[in-house]
Amino acid sequence: MREVFGNPLNRMPAFDPQWRTDTVVQLARHANKTTEFEMLPILADALQDVGCDREDVLDHLRHGDPHSRGCWVLETILTNQ
Template identity: 50%
Template sequence: MRCIFGNPFRPVSFSPSWRSDSAVALASGMYGSRDFSAMLILADALQDAGCDSPEVLEHCRDPKCTHVRGCWVVDLVLGKE
């Protein structure tokens, strides 16, 4: 559930400047293929783009999280509401 909704008690601020070409390409590829094995790489791409949100980066790097289509981080990168 946290993959889709995140933590409702700690809303995350997401800067549009973190939507680098590589981050958007990775997120789009994962969304389309439903293969979320590149979440670690997405975290690196977001960090390279200036993302300093611990919630976003930790979610991408969480080995216990099973990511699915609708993942809140992927949706934020793709600009989905």
């Protein structure tokens, strides 16, 4: 459940538009479309490179439970682009 909805006690605020670079969006789209979730640590690095300091987001991408389509981080990145 947390894979799709995240931690209900630690909801992510509005996604900083500066984090939504072409690279970040392309990586998120690719992971979501192909289900190549082993690349999510690379997405975490790309987010960190553009200033994302949200440990819950970075940790989820680097060490999260098995991922699936609908992952709350991917959905946050891909929504409202």
